[in-house]
Structures are given as C-alpha cells and as structure tokens.
Amino acid sequence: MRTIDVSQITATVAKLAVDANYYLSDDIRAALEAGQEREESPLGRAILGQLVENACIARDEQMPICQDTGMAVIFLEVGQDVHITGGSLVDAVNAGVAKGYTEGYLRKSVVGEPLFNRKNTGDNTPAVLHTTIVPGDKIKITLAPKGFGSENMSALKMFKPADGLPAVKKFVIDTIFNAGSNPCPPIVVGIGIGGTMEKAALMAKQALLRPIDKRSSHSEYANLEQELLDLINKTGIGPQGLGGRVTALAVNVEYYPTHIAGLPVAININCHATRHAEAEL
C-alpha cells in the first residue's frame, strides 16, 4: 500500500490546469502545420497560420491559448494499492482547480446552478470528475479544460441496431454541418459507440484525449476514423467556417460492448486546441 497525501493531488491539478491552457500539444501543432500545406483556401491558410502564431504567443508569454479556459474535466485513474491521506479526494481536486485557475489568470466560467440562478462560483469549481480504479499503486491525473463553443455543438443519439453504419455516418456529418463555424474549426471529433447512453458520452470525451496522430487499434474502427475524417473535410466548412478543406484535424472513435437492442452513438466536438495535460503521482 502506497500513501499519497491530498496536498500532492491539489498541487498537481493546479499545475495541469495552467499547462493545459498555456501549451498546445505537439500532435495538434503538427496537424495545424500540415493543414496549412494542404489547405486550398487562401483565407483558410491565413487562419491556420494565425492559430500556430497564437500558440507561440501563448507559450512565450505564458497566457491562455483561448480566453474560454473551459470547465475543468478531470480523469483520475487511481491505483487500487494507493491509500489517500489528509482529506477528501474530491475536495483536493477542486482545491487544485481553484488554485490553478486563480494563480494562472485563467477565466472562471462556471456557474453554481444551471437554470434558476446562474451565479459564477468565482474559482471555476466544481470540476467534472471521472474516477476509475485501476491496478497498481499510482494515480494518473488528466485535466481537459472544455470550452463551450464546441461542447454546445455535441450530440447523442440512441439508434436501432438495424440502422447500422450508414446511420452512424449520417449522424456524424449532420452534427458537423449543424456545428458549422461555431466550434472554431478545424475541430477534433471524439466519438463513442456502444455501451449505454452515459457510457457513449463518456467515451466520446475520452476519445478526445487520444493523440490525434494515433488511430484506433481495431482496424475497422481505424478505417472508420479515416473515412469520417475524409467526409468531414469534404463539407467545405474549413477553418473558422469560412470555407476550405481543413474542417477537422482528426476523428477519434472509442467503442464498448452494448445491449442486443441498442446502438448508442455520442459525438463530442472539440476546437482546434483540444487541450489536455496529464501527470502521474
């Protein structure tokens, strides 16, 4: 049994909140640069250039890539041989979010109650926390700030098994057309297929954490990822929705066993930055 104090979790979450918001990951930067090469629209090329330049300014001047520094979505993989001491795990995570968002000059975008009194909580808490228990004696923390320009364009649908692959493809393309310029294309598309309603949605979010240059390990899903990417890039939406070939940088699909009667499909859209940062304790 290994002991980890909650103060370590708080400090790590705070650092991840800042890192995820200041630094564009290498896979995304490479995809934006490759996009500039193949984009046919001059305006689209200029916009992709702006996004690369923006990432350099954010890194060099230590400021957020985007002003919408998101709601903090956090994935915790807790080893079953870890003993957490010093207080509540959930409180420690939220203390880390508050510290990171305050000390890192990140925008606080969370309201305490969604419908009747949308008052800002002032420190970007609470986080949306997903915890799984895994073998081992470590804790892996992944923080993915999610802006709502893209989150609002996401969708979920419960298909009949007979609807099959054609319906899934049509749902994806319809969702991308409906999103248009709103999620700040070029986008990254996370798709969850199977499981239950909430499992599909969670997989769609987790799909956004996978590096965009890494395809599914299942060959048919890997082919589906490529086919959907090609289809999305034929929509003409282009960078910022102003027309062009580079509408999406990648499509990542995750899947899970499901019920004989069901075919859940969830699509989580992310903006070009697709921010996330991880650490292991």
Added chain:
Amino acid sequence: MQEAIRIVTPLTEDKARQLKAGDFVLITGTIYTARDAAHKRMVEALAAGENLPVDFKDQIIYYVGPAPAKPGQPIGSAGPTTSGRMDAYTPRILEEGLRGMIGKGYRSPEVVEAMKKYGAVYFAATGGAAALIAKAIKKYEIVAYQDLGPEALARLTVENFPAIVVIDSQGNNFYNEGQQKYRNI
C-alpha cells in the same frame, strides 16, 4: 489573400455600406465588449424606457469574455465568443445605431434583416486566436455591469484588430459563399 482594409472607429453608415462579405479588415480605435448577460440587461433597460450605459451610434461591439489580465497587461487572452447567443437581443441594439459586431459563428435571419435595414456589418475574428488578438488590445476599461465579471460591458482601445467581414450590410454571407466553394459532398 487580399490587402487588409483599415477601419478607424466610429464606423459611419457610409463606411459600413462599402464593406463587402469576404473583406479582411484591421480595426483601430474604440470598440465595446458585451456578452449575453449584458445584452439582456441593455434590452431590459430599453424596454423600461431607460438609457443605455453608452451611446452605440456608429459603434462596434466585440462579443468576448476575456481571461483576467496579468499584472502589467491591459487584458488577458481575448478571442471571440459564439455570436448566436446574442441574436435574441441584437435587433434591438441595432435599432439604437450599433454599426458593427465582432464574434464568431452564424447569425439568425432576424439579425441579418435588421443589419440590412439599419446598415450594419458583422465581422468574424478567429476563434481560439485569443492570445494573438489580445496583442491588438491596448486598453480595457469597464463601463457598466461590473458585477458580471468577464461579461461586464467594457470599452476597448484597439490597434489593427484583425477581422473578416462575414455578413455585409446587403446581407451577403461569406460563411455560405466560402463553404459552397469547397463543398464536394
């Protein structure tokens, strides 16, 4: 890409009507910020017969909720937010003389009709390019609704703020034109 058109505020109706969908512009001068909550308050104030906190005649509103400024900076990262959320309130503000809006994403048919009627322009700034855009913002002063935090009504001083005319005063829409050109699905 075409040469940038330089705009100095205030943006008069004459100048606005010369801008065409697809034009790349650099804006210099004073612009205002207001998001959903500030718009809601302004429209409610007008309905109650009150004056607005600022005179929007020939002015430009930028839809942005900036990140907090670090010490010594005028503003933190400041990219555009989704304009469609303002659609319910925009025709009423256009009626007050608002000449330009900067944001990202589509607008409702009602907004486009009001833009044609009053001679206004809708610009898109690059969503996500928030650190780059912050470089063009030299000054940030809150004018009203301070309690709204990043959603407060503020006055910005900008130099060469980069934007693209996506809907012009005739209602031409560059999102449609641009996308149709590259669509093969």
